Amino acid sequence: MRPLTEEETKVVFEKISKYIGENIKLLVDRPDGNYCFRLHRERIYYMSERLLKLASCIARESLLGSGTCFGKFTKTHKFRLQITALDFLAPYAKHKVWVKPGSEQSFLYGNHVVKSGLGRITENTLQYQGVVVYSMADLPLGFGVAAKSTQECRHADPMALVVFHQADIGEYIRVENELI
Amino acid sequence: MAPKRRGSTKKAPTFRRLLKTSNEKMQNKMRERKFRQRSTDKRARKEQRKLRSALRHAPPPHGASHTSGEKKSDDVEVPWDMMEGEEENYMCAVGQHSAFLDHHLAESAPPIKRRCREENPEPYEVVPRSGPTKPSRPLVHLLPIKDAAGVHPRVMERPVSQEEACEEEEAVAKSKMGKAKPRKQRVPLPFAVPPNLSETELSAWREKILNDKKRRIALLASSVLAEPHNGVQRLKELRAMLGERCVAVSVAVRRFVMLSLAELFCDIAPSYHVRPLTEAELAVKVRKDVKAIRDFEKGLVNQYRLYLEALEQVIRAWQKGTSGSKRGVAGVVSEALQGLAEVAVRCLCRLVVGLPHFNFHRNVLLLVVPLMDHRSPKIGECCCAAISKMFREDRRGESSLAATRLIAALIRKQNFQLRPEVMHVLLDLRVHDVEVQKDAGSLAPTKKDGQGGNLSRMQRKRHKAEEKLQRELLEAEATENKELKLRLQTETLNVVFLIYFRILKKSSNRNLLPPVLEGLARFSHLINVAFFDDLLMVLNKLIESENLKNRERLHCIQTAFHILSGQGEALNIDPQRFYKHMYSLLFQIHGGSSNEDIAVVLRCLDAMLLKRRRQVSMTRVLAFTVRLGALALQLQPNAALGILSTLRSLFITFSHLDALLDGEEAVGGVYQPLAEDPEQCQAQGAALWGLIALRRHFHPTVRQFSGHILAGAPTEGRGSLPSDLCRRSPLEVFESFTGGGFNPPIPNTPTTKKEHRKEKRNFVQPDFEQMLQETEANMELKEQPLDFYNALQSTNCL
Numbered sequence: 001m002r003p004l005t006e007e008e009t010k011v012v013f014e015k016i017s018k019y020i021g022e023n024i025k026l027l028v029d030r031p032d033g034n035y036c037f038r039l040h041r042e043r044i045y046y047m048s049e050r051l052l053k054l055a056s057c058i059a060r061e062s063l064l065g066s067g068t069c070f071g072k073f074t075k076t077h078k079f080r081l082q083i084t085a086l087d088f089l090a091p092y093a094k095h096k097v098w099v100k101p102g103s104e105q106s107f108l109y110g111n112h113v114v115k116s117g118l119g120r121i122t123e124n125t126l127q128y129q130g131v132v133v134y135s136m137a138d139l140p141l142g143f144g145v146a147a148k149s150t151q152e153c154r155h156a157d158p159m160a161l162v163v164f165h166q167a168d169i170g171e172y173i174r175v176e177n178e179l180i
Numbered sequence: 181m182a183p184k185r186r187g188s189t190k191k192a193p194t195f196r197r198l199l200k201t202s203n204e205k206m207q208n209k210m211r212e213r214k215f216r217q218r219s220t221d222k223r224a225r226k227e228q229r230k231l232r233s234a235l236r237h238a239p240p241p242h243g244a245s246h247t248s249g250e251k252k253s254d255d256v257e258v259p260w261d262m263m264e265g266e267e268e269n270y271m272c273a274v275g276q277h278s279a280f281l282d283h284h285l286a287e288s289a290p291p292i293k294r295r296c297r298e299e300n301p302e303p304y305e306v307v308p309r310s311g312p313t314k315p316s317r318p319l320v321h322l323l324p325i326k327d328a329a330g331v332h333p334r335v336m337e338r339p340v341s342q343e344e345a346c347e348e349e350e351a352v353a354k355s356k357m358g359k360a361k362p363r364k365q366r367v368p369l370p371f372a373v374p375p376n377l378s379e380t381e382l383s384a385w386r387e388k389i390l391n392d393k394k395r396r397i398a399l400l401a402s403s404v405l406a407e408p409h410n411g412v413q414r415l416k417e418l419r420a421m422l423g424e425r426c427v428a429v430s431v432a433v434r435r436f437v438m439l440s441l442a443e444l445f446c447d448i449a450p451s452y453h454v455r456p457l458t459e460a461e462l463a464v465k466v467r468k469d470v471k472a473i474r475d476f477e478k479g480l481v482n483q484y485r486l487y488l489e490a491l492e493q494v495i496r497a498w499q500k501g502t503s504g505s506k507r508g509v510a511g512v513v514s515e516a517l518q519g520l521a522e523v524a525v526r527c528l529c530r531l532v533v534g535l536p537h538f539n540f541h542r543n544v545l546l547l548v549v550p551l552m553d554h555r556s557p558k559i560g561e562c563c564c565a566a567i568s569k570m571f572r573e574d575r576r577g578e579s580s581l582a583a584t585r586l587i588a589a590l591i592r593k594q595n596f597q598l599r600p601e602v603m604h605v606l607l608d609l610r611v612h613d614v615e616v617q618k619d620a621g622s623l624a625p626t627k628k629d630g631q632g633g634n635l636s637r638m639q640r641k642r643h644k645a646e647e648k649l650q651r652e653l654l655e656a657e658a659t660e661n662k663e664l665k666l667r668l669q670t671e672t673l674n675v676v677f678l679i680y681f682r683i684l685k686k687s688s689n690r691n692l693l694p695p696v697l698e699g700l701a702r703f704s705h706l707i708n709v710a711f712f713d714d715l716l717m718v719l720n721k722l723i724e725s726e727n728l729k730n731r732e733r734l735h736c737i738q739t740a741f742h743i744l745s746g747q748g749e750a751l752n753i754d755p756q757r758f759y760k761h762m763y764s765l766l767f768q769i770h771g772g773s774s775n776e777d778i779a780v781v782l783r784c785l786d787a788m789l790l791k792r793r794r795q796v797s798m799t800r801v802l803a804f805t806v807r808l809g810a811l812a813l814q815l816q817p818n819a820a821l822g823i824l825s826t827l828r829s830l831f832i833t834f835s836h837l838d839a840l841l842d843g844e845e846a847v848g849g850v851y852q853p854l855a856e857d858p859e860q861c862q863a864q865g866a867a868l869w870g871l872i873a874l875r876r877h878f879h880p881t882v883r884q885f886s887g888h889i890l891a892g893a894p895t896e897g898r899g900s901l902p903s904d905l906c907r908r909s910p911l912e913v914f915e916s917f918t919g920g921g922f923n924p925p926i927p928n929t930p931t932t933k934k935e936h937r938k939e940k941r942n943f944v945q946p947d948f949e950q951m952l953q954e955t956e957a958n959m960e961l962k963e964q965p966l967d968f969y970n971a972l973q974s975t976n977c978l
């Protein structure tokens with residue numbers, strides 16, 4: 001359990017701010033205490049300072065994790081965001097995409113979103129912008145990257161991809177052994 | 181000789197074709213012949229003139245030899261060389277006396293009378309003309325005298341009395357003034373103010389002239405109305421009275437003439453556009469009645485044009501500020517020019533409204549539209565009202581388009597510094613349908629023929645003939661062509677939107693915003709979907725710009741949602757920024773009683789949350805609900821009731837809002853009341869504690885409402901609202917309680933007699949008590965409530 005270095009912080013914040021923009025400061029200083037990021041076994045954990053103190057009591061080898069895992073660093077030190085971060089990032093999402101009920105299932109199985117399954121999209125979404133995917137009932141389903149900007153979405157043909165899949169809540173069932 | 185054949189010959193040459201000459205050749209031949217004829221005539225006339233002059237001055241017979249020396253083609257040329265000696269002598273002798281020649285010439289027919297001057301006029305022709313020889317007094321024909329020689333008619337001048345003499349002079353002068361060009365050789369009496377008249381006499385004289393004029397105008401006008409087709413002459417005379425010269429009555433007369441002419445033209449003008457006749461049509465012989473109609477139309481158009489020019493002159497002269505100059509309006513002083521110009525403007529407005537189908541409508545528009553923005557509010561209002569009326573009554577769309585273009589040009593010229601009334605005029609445009617254009621690709625003209633361009637020659641020809649037939653049929657149909665109207669309306673709407681966008685993007689004049697936004701909201705269902713993004717971006721930028729009042733921001737938001745609710749429903753975009761702006765604006769509305777923003781707020785909320793219930797996310801609704809609950813505490817009872825009514829509707833629409841009424845802690849974090857974004861404030865952890873406080877409000881209806889909502893807004897049973905409050909929309913509730921009263925009014929409790937205990941005041945200074953008593957006696961305590969606003973306004977402090 002160690003705090004993040006400069007470059008690691010930069011990488012992590014960059015990735016997170018792709019989805020929530022400048023609201024990342026709301027993650028760090030919250031009214032109910034200070035929260036921080038810690039690295040443990042190549043995974044980034046997000047916890048309150050109170051929890052941090054408690055976790056430091058446990059030995060490093062026997063500690064599995066504490067707080068919430070946001071994602072992990074790959075071998076080449078790239079940061080990959082995991083679905084477990086959804087609860088924290090969803091309220092602060094800048095750009096949202098709503099998916100029609102018919103193609104919810106498809107997204108939850110890990111497929112990309114096609115234009116015919118697109119319900120709504122926030123205005124002025126740029127291309128390759130990080131988005132949070134919602135169902136029509138406003139339930140956050142996962143993360144994605146916009147394949148087309150809002151303008152282009154209107155003129156795309158129905159089988160074109162509009163959102164690339166990054167993470168979805170179906171992963172809790174499909175790949176639960178990889179999440180911690 | 182056979183005419184030259186061009187190209188390859190397809191037909192076999194026949195005799196007839198050989199003889200036939202082409203059209204051009206025939207025309208050339210005719211022209212040459214005419215010229216030749218003319219030149220020979222000219223020469224003949226010249227010759228004859230010379231001879232006559234020679235004869236007149238009695239030249240010696242030898243002189244004839246001079247004249248005959250010129251060669252004339254008609255003369256028989258004496259072949260001198262062929263004659264022999266004797267004959268030659270005889271001929272010479274005869275030639276000296278060529279009296280027969282001269283005699284012949286003198287008796288020949290006189291030359292063609294020429295209008296231009298001759299070289300040597302007769303003496304009687306040089307005598308100057310005397311004055312008009314008509315008798316100044318009418319003649320009386322007496323009985324003729326019959327005597328041996330014959331019958332002699334007698335004539336005598338009528339002896340006149342003094343009054344008749346005056347009247348006659350006036351009649352003469354009046355007939356003189358009735359003509360367009362007053363003669364300058366004498367100064368007739370009424371032009372100059374008669375001297376040595378007292379005030380009353382002067383006004384009486386002026387009255388008299390004015391009445392005469394009025395009668396004349398009325399006479400002419402009614403005669404023209406009765407028989408328009410023969411009335412062109414009278415119309416001309418009436419129009420000529422616009423150039424009234426008499427100083428005393430010129431302004432009044434011109435005013436009357438302008439107004440009556442305007443009405444007259446509106447009545448007698450035909451309901452079609454009179455076009456100038458082509459050469460071919462003029463050459464054709466027509467029936468008498470057709471000719472009469474044609475003449476009438478021509479005369480009418482001419483007079484109308486002159487009338488419009490006169491009006492234009494008046495207005496230009498007034499705008500330039502000159503008067504009485506040569507090019508200006510002669511005979512009118514500059515102070516009266518203002519009144520005259522106003523009347524001219526009024527006439528133009530009448531014409532704009534009354535004659536939209538007739539000629540020169542565009543010219544009239546060109547005059548009226550720039551005056552819409554005039555400094556003087558009367559003229560501006562008049563023009564704006566006229567243009568509005570024209571828009572409302574326009575069925576064809578053409579004049580609307582022209583006027584809209586002119587308004588756009590005016591806005592550009594004035595650089596957006598106009599009065600907002602000009603924009604209000606655009607709201608009256610009747611534009612209902614627009615050509616729906618799917619996207620820019622379909623704007624390219626589509627091919628009409630099925631085969632796609634590879635038609636054979638015969639098919640192409642047939643196609644062309646069909647189109648021509650269609651066009652002719654269309655002409656004969658004479659109904660308003662739907663396609664044309666659609667196209668015109670689309671064009672008009674494009675111009676209107678261009679104006680709006682330009683104002684939104686570039687203008688710094690905030691006064692123009694409300695009518696622009698209203699116009700956008702009104703025409704929003706016609707905007708092309710492609711413009712939506714631009715529009716929303718511009719609106720967003722506008723809201724974010726600093727120098728905008730809250731009311732205008734609310735209007736922008738309302739417009740944006742109005743636009744999105746029309747065609748924009750097909751778009752699946754989520755106007756997140758507008759929600760954010762609205763959320764932050766809610767707390768900036770001040771709670772004073774003079775605040776009218778609440779009505780707009782209620783409308784916006786209705787459009788944002790209730791109408792878009794399927795498209796708005798839960799977090800947003802929660803956030804707005806919590807904020808509205810807090811807002812209701814700050815406002816006056818009428819506004820609070822509006823907000824509570826909205827809350828009630830929200831609770832009924834969204835069932836998951838019940839969580840806000842629970843006191844239990846919800847998952848998801850702490851509520852951030854001051855967060856800017858509704859998505860991020862974690863409102864699911866909040867509770868509507870404000871309603872509890874409102875349960876103890878002084879207003880009974882507020883108490884009722886808050887109790888109802890706290891019970892979960894049930895529709896019946898315990899805690900439900902009475903039916904009259906139930907059914908009203910939030911805006912109605914707000915409006916019914918505005919005005920400060922209680923509704924239903926609270927019954928007056930009988931006032932308990934309160935005994936007035938006069939307090940014993942013990943002051944150190946004895947005279948202070950006295951001063952107090954004096955002021956109390958003098959002060960008038962009114963029973964009405966103190967209205968600071970009005971009082972301050974009356975003293976011009978506000």
